[in-house]
Each structure stands twice: as C-alpha cells, then as structure tokens.
Amino acid sequence: MPDTRFITEFDQYLFGQGTHYDLYNKLGAHPMTVDGEEGVYFAVWAPNAEAVSLVGNFNEWDGNATPMERLEPLGIYEIFLPEMEIGDIYKYCVTTKAGYTILKADPYGFQAELRPNNASVIADISDFKWQDSRWMKKREKFDDKKDPMFVYEVHPGSWKKHEQTEEDVDGFYNYREMAHELAKYVKDMGYTHVELMGIAEHPFDGSWGYQVTNYFAPTSRHGSPEDFQYFINYLHQQNIGVILDWVPAHFPRDAFGLAEFDGTCLYEYADPRKGEHPDWGTKVFDYGKTEVRNFLICNALFWLEKYHVDGLRVDAVASMLYLDYGREDGQWVPNIYGGNENLEAIEFFKHLNTIVKKRNPGIVMIAEESTAWPKVTDKAEYGGLDFSLKWNMGWMHDFLEYMKLDPYFRKYNHTKMNFAMVYAYSENYMLVLSHDEVVHLKCSMIEKMPGSYEEKFKNLMAGYAFMTGHPGKKLLFMGQDFGQHREWSEERELDWFLLEKEPNHQLQLFVKELLHLYKSNKCLYEYDCWPEGFEWINADDGDRSIFSFVRHSASGKNNMLFVINFTPVERPDYRVGTTCRRKHTLVLNSDDKKFGGKGKRRPKEYKPVKKECDGRKYSIQYKLPAYGVAVFKF
Missing domain, CATH: 2.60.40.1180 (Golgi alpha-mannosidase II)
Incomplete structure (x- = not known):
C-alpha cells in the first residue's frame, strides 16, 4: 500500500462517531489508480478478526494468497490490488479468534451475484449520466404534507414476467425494459409514485426482499446497478417518484452475510434476547454501536443520493421500537429504566431522519409502524421520531373488516369507517392497502368483498372511492386496481389476462378515474394533515x-x-x-x-x-x- 492510505485517520474518527455519512465511498471495493497503476481498493470493517484476506477467481479462492492489512484503532482491513477489474467476483476470508475461517460477502459491495451464487461483484456506479435534473430540482420543493401522493406498490419480480424458457428459467424483466413498461402503466393510471419491494439483494425469493444480505447492491435478478440507475432516471423523466422498501430492523443468518461477521456478533446485539427475532429467525441490528448506526444511516443516504431515490418506506418499525416485540416473558431485556422501549433504536431514528432530510430536501421517510407509539411524525426536537408519514394500520384494519361484511351487518359496524377521523391528525398518515393484505389466505381485495360476482366489483369501487376521499396519502398494491382474483404470489406475474373481462376492465377504469380526479383537485390532498x-x-x-x-x-x-x-x-x-x-x-x-x-x-x-x-x-x-x-x- 502507498503511505497515503485511502482510509484516513479522520475517516476512522467519523466512523467511530457514527457520522461518516459517505462511508460507502471508503469501505467496499473501489476501482482507482494508485501510483499510476490501475486496480481496485478494498476495505472492510472486522475488528474482532484475527486476520482477513481477499479471495476470488483471481487467486483460486486461496485464503492465504492475498492477506489484507489491518488499520487501527477500528480494525478496518484494506488492500489495493492492481489488475483487478469491474465484474470480477470476490469475498473476504475472515479468520476468527477461535481459529476457523468464514467467507463473507462485502457489506458495502455495490453488486452481488445472482442467487444461488452470493459473492460480491466489483462495480463502478459513478459513470452513469443522469438526466433527471428537472425532477431533482422540483423534488427539493416537494411537500409530503401538501402535495399529492398516490403510491403504486410493486414487486418487480412478479409485476410482469417473460415466458419462462430453459435459458431464462425466472423470466424476470430487466430494470430497463421494466422502466418503460411500468412508467407507461403508472402514467396512464395516474399514480404519482411507485414503491418497490425487494430491491436490496436477498438470496431467497420467498422473503420478498425483507431478508437482505447486501444492503448496497440492487438485486441482480433484474440487471446491473447501471440498469437500476436507468430505471430511476427514466421514471423521473416521466414525472414519477420512486420509493424503496428499506429494512433496518433485521437481517438473515446466511453464512455469507452480516451474521457473526468477524466471528463475533458485530452487526447484531450479542445477547440473543435483544439480537434475535424468535418469530422470524433473523438477527437484530445493534443500534447501540456507532459503527452499526453509521452503516445503516449511510446506506439510507446511499440510495437517496447515489440512486436519486425519492423516499424510503422503513419496514417493521414497531419491531425496532419495542424490546418485547414478538417475544414472550423471559425472551427480552428491559431498558435501563425497566421499560420495553428500545432507547437506542429511538435515537437511531431521530438521527437517521434528521440527517436524511437535512441533506435531501423533499425526500419522504415513511414508517410502517403498527402500534400507537406517539409522535412518529413529530419533529425530533419535540420528542418525535421525525418520520414524514406513518402507515395508518388502524384505518386499514377497520376498513377491511367493514368491507368484508355482508351489507346487512354493516349498519352494526358503522363506526369502523368513521372512527379513524377521531385520530386522523395525531400523525401525518398514509392510507395503505399493501401486499401484506392479499397474501397468506387473506384473499385478494376483490375476493374479500361480499355478494355476487357483480356485487364484489361494486363493493370494491365504493371502498376505493371512500379511500380516495379520506384524508391521508394513499398506497395500493399492484393487481388490486383491476381486481386480481388470486392471492398474490412472488412466483408468477399478475393475472393481466383478467383485463379482457368486462368487470375487471371496468374496475380498472374506475380506479383510473379516481386517480386522475385525485391528482387534478387540490382539495383531495393539500389539507390531508389539517x-x-x-x-x-x-x-x-x-x-x-x-x-x-x-x-x-x-x-x-x-x-x-x-x-x-x-x-x-x-x-x-x-x-x-x-x-x-x-x-x-x-x-x-x-x-x-x-x-x-x-x-x-x-x-x-x-x-x-x-x-x-x-x-x-x-x-x-x-x-x-x-x-x-x-x-x-x-
């Protein structure tokens, strides 16, 4: 290595303080020229490792061939390798204090192999020529309280698929072709934003992207990082915002991922009563460690700043706020005051939301928070978590319970539809009918409706009209705007053939009319929060x-x-x-x-x-x- 290291003492200081917001520019794999030689610089945080080396096809995966140099005081390992190129695959070979070795993907890697392979891929995301300056300038003035937001929630792997062949067993759309198809549909219907599930790389399709192993890598199922940049760029050119689902609550146990990264509980709480979700079989991030908080905050900033994403829907917020979430007595540890609040997660959210909004005016931070936790959307200085919007799960549950009833019994449940106005202004709300409501034997939206085949469609039209007129921003999951009959499955595309049937086409036309009515009339959105x-x-x-x-x-x-x-x-x-x-x-x-x-x-x-x-x-x-x-x- 040259004397002037890429990781400086100041970098280490900021990382140790939890305030190195551009850390992804330092850790990970970065093509560069050092002393006139082209190559790639690698750096990884593994403070409790005995040693770390770099392995890949370039050295026949030999853990002894390419040792990395340790930097103190934080235990970052680094190396510069000439002749390494974009597209090469690699892992870190970590030797633990206990003497065994483990192969780990790069926590800060910009690209990963397509499952079932799981090595990291050297990528350069700095060359893309963005052409969305008009959108980005307009975004700075976007007001999530006063501007229209009717979000189309999309699972990219199952929105549409190619016919599956021996050469293409998955049938996934590439990000580029999806950009054109999706933008055309969204513009025609009248949605303002799309929210994408499952973008950060994940090994198991059935997790829908909520068990992430590569937080900085858009999934290779749909192409390269540059392809994903093209996707965002094109939707912005078509005046469509893009929101990503983001998962800072937990991560899976996969051996190549973050779990026990350096042979110890580095990214997760060491105490299993805090560090493991019994119901999900996943690990919980240690929000008490400055370096872990730094990892998550700079990851949020990465998607917003490097990929021009317009907002993040933060998954499973309640599981982060409550120490006893999903746990029985004896499975959790109270905080220092004896309560069940995770004080470290609370401070993490305040830090995250304030810095994200300060650096990126106009972006939207949305909390999927399912309890009555107070001040989720209030300012941090007033004791709030400083989210922009909160999913209104109470409204959703009451609405669906009412809509499922035989009309004769609705008169006895009338308050299910008007109760939400009692608390409508306690938070800045988003009304949601998400993917969670059309899976696991819950039925699709149309099949929740009572009555004859024809009445089901009339019921759903009435329900969607009520939702559109009700205060709050909106979200609707794909397929529910035309009356998909089957429950959603990540394994197949939506049943687009249903649009050949008159009732489905008529429902879609009605939703389209609602959306365009919504966007073109300020009374339906500018006073949502007042x-x-x-x-x-x-x-x-x-x-x-x-x-x-x-x-x-x-x-x-x-x-x-x-x-x-x-x-x-x-x-x-x-x-x-x-x-x-x-x-x-x-x-x-x-x-x-x-x-x-x-x-x-x-x-x-x-x-x-x-x-x-x-x-x-x-x-x-x-x-x-x-x-x-x-x-x-x-």
Whole structure:
C-alpha cells in the first residue's frame, strides 16, 4: 500500500462517531489508480478478526494468497490490488479468534451475484449520466404534507414476467425494459409514485426482499446497478417518484452475510434476547454501536443520493421500537429504566431522519409502524421520531373488516369507517392497502368483498372511492386496481389476462378515474394533515350505511362532496346536506355504463335548495344507486 492510505485517520474518527455519512465511498471495493497503476481498493470493517484476506477467481479462492492489512484503532482491513477489474467476483476470508475461517460477502459491495451464487461483484456506479435534473430540482420543493401522493406498490419480480424458457428459467424483466413498461402503466393510471419491494439483494425469493444480505447492491435478478440507475432516471423523466422498501430492523443468518461477521456478533446485539427475532429467525441490528448506526444511516443516504431515490418506506418499525416485540416473558431485556422501549433504536431514528432530510430536501421517510407509539411524525426536537408519514394500520384494519361484511351487518359496524377521523391528525398518515393484505389466505381485495360476482366489483369501487376521499396519502398494491382474483404470489406475474373481462376492465377504469380526479383537485390532498380539509356531512347514517363528507381546498374553490352507499339498496329520493348554495357539478358517477353501471341519464349540475338536511341549511337531491358513488365539485 502507498503511505497515503485511502482510509484516513479522520475517516476512522467519523466512523467511530457514527457520522461518516459517505462511508460507502471508503469501505467496499473501489476501482482507482494508485501510483499510476490501475486496480481496485478494498476495505472492510472486522475488528474482532484475527486476520482477513481477499479471495476470488483471481487467486483460486486461496485464503492465504492475498492477506489484507489491518488499520487501527477500528480494525478496518484494506488492500489495493492492481489488475483487478469491474465484474470480477470476490469475498473476504475472515479468520476468527477461535481459529476457523468464514467467507463473507462485502457489506458495502455495490453488486452481488445472482442467487444461488452470493459473492460480491466489483462495480463502478459513478459513470452513469443522469438526466433527471428537472425532477431533482422540483423534488427539493416537494411537500409530503401538501402535495399529492398516490403510491403504486410493486414487486418487480412478479409485476410482469417473460415466458419462462430453459435459458431464462425466472423470466424476470430487466430494470430497463421494466422502466418503460411500468412508467407507461403508472402514467396512464395516474399514480404519482411507485414503491418497490425487494430491491436490496436477498438470496431467497420467498422473503420478498425483507431478508437482505447486501444492503448496497440492487438485486441482480433484474440487471446491473447501471440498469437500476436507468430505471430511476427514466421514471423521473416521466414525472414519477420512486420509493424503496428499506429494512433496518433485521437481517438473515446466511453464512455469507452480516451474521457473526468477524466471528463475533458485530452487526447484531450479542445477547440473543435483544439480537434475535424468535418469530422470524433473523438477527437484530445493534443500534447501540456507532459503527452499526453509521452503516445503516449511510446506506439510507446511499440510495437517496447515489440512486436519486425519492423516499424510503422503513419496514417493521414497531419491531425496532419495542424490546418485547414478538417475544414472550423471559425472551427480552428491559431498558435501563425497566421499560420495553428500545432507547437506542429511538435515537437511531431521530438521527437517521434528521440527517436524511437535512441533506435531501423533499425526500419522504415513511414508517410502517403498527402500534400507537406517539409522535412518529413529530419533529425530533419535540420528542418525535421525525418520520414524514406513518402507515395508518388502524384505518386499514377497520376498513377491511367493514368491507368484508355482508351489507346487512354493516349498519352494526358503522363506526369502523368513521372512527379513524377521531385520530386522523395525531400523525401525518398514509392510507395503505399493501401486499401484506392479499397474501397468506387473506384473499385478494376483490375476493374479500361480499355478494355476487357483480356485487364484489361494486363493493370494491365504493371502498376505493371512500379511500380516495379520506384524508391521508394513499398506497395500493399492484393487481388490486383491476381486481386480481388470486392471492398474490412472488412466483408468477399478475393475472393481466383478467383485463379482457368486462368487470375487471371496468374496475380498472374506475380506479383510473379516481386517480386522475385525485391528482387534478387540490382539495383531495393539500389539507390531508389539517382538520380544515375535511368535514363530515353525515357520519352517522348507519341504518342506510351511507357516508357523506366534504373535502375542502385551501382557496375555498373546487371543493368536493362525496356520497357513498355501502348497501345494495337504491335510494331514488336521497337528499344530502351541503355547505353552500353554489352549483354542484357531478364529476364522478359509479352508475356510468363504462364502470358497469346502468347508465341512467341524470343531470350534471345540481343547484342546492334551502331545505334542511343533515343539519345543513342547504341540500341537494340525487338518485343514489345501489353501492352508488357520487362525487360533486362545488
């Protein structure tokens, strides 16, 4: 090695403090020229190892051939190898204090082999020519409280597949072709963002990407890192945001991964009562170690800054916050105050979210947090975790329980649909109907619905309309916008052939209409996080199972009145109160023939009359069909 090392004392100082936010530029494998010689510099953190060497095809995987040099005080091993090239594969051969050797993939490696192989691949991600400057400039001003967000959740491996052959047994789309196909669909439908499951490299398809072994490597199932950069770049050019699922809660035990990396519990808590998830069989990151926190925070920044990703949906937040999550008595250790809160994870979230937002204005940090933990989206200085948005799991559970009911019994469960407004502004919420709700015998969205085949589609249209009008940003899993009948499986593509069937096509058209209505009317998103944006007209019409409410815009113009009937009973003389006497224009009618309705002619404009209804001075009369949805603009 030259005297001037690539890893400096200052690098080690920042790493030890947990504040080396660009550490991925130092650790890992980096092509470079040293003293006029081209090669690759390697560096890995393994403080408790007896020795570390580099192995690969270049030295016939001989653990004695290429020893690395140890740097103190942090125990980083480094080496520069001339003539190594992009595309070469490698691992670290770690000799433990106990005297045995283990082969480990690079924790900071930018690329990994396609499973079942698991070596790291030398990659250079600095040469891609980004062409999304207009999007990135606009992103700086994005406000996740006031701007529209209707997210399309996608599992890239099963959204669409090629016909499987002997040469292509998986049928996976490449990132580049997926970019064009997906952007076309998302733009046509009207979604604002896509959220990608399973991008960081993982060995087991059935984990859906939630058991990560290579945190800095986009999965090779769909191509190279450059291909993934192209994917992001193209979606940005098409005015579509990209959110990634991110998993800092746990990692698998695979021998080549992070588990017992240097022969000791380096990345995980050493005490199994803190360091292992009994239900999942995975390891838990040690949030008390500055170097581990640094690894995770710089990984989040890596995706946001090097790949231009627009936000992260942080998986399994509750499992990180609670020391007793998924554990029985005797399986967990209380904190220093005797409580079940993981104080180290709390500080990690505050650090993560504040630095990420400071360095990247306009990005979105979303918490999948399933409990009543307070202040998830409040500022860190006020005692909050500083997330941008929180998945509203309470709304989701109540909504699905209500929608699954036979309409006759909905009147006895009316509060399931209006209860969420009691706490709607306690956090900044995102309403979600995610992949978790259409697997493991839970049924697809359409098959959750009661009634005849035709009624299932009418029910789901009413449910989606309620979701669109309800305060909160939105997320819908792929396939549910056209009524996929089978539960989702990562092993096959969506049942796109269903779009040849009239009911599925009509449902898709209805969702498309909702999405474009949503994006083009500020009243449906700019006041999501403030009570001024929503007003019940009648939240208590349980006997008829009808909900009516108004969404207000900040300007007072282009407000919307929603009326939704959740029973198969037609209400030809239905009267609904309204907030003013101005003309109301019917902008969405589920009884339209294109949505599978009867197509009865009805006026487009309605003038409120001075007739009390729902406690309002003015009201309009409307022939409300069975399972009818009517949206008026005024």
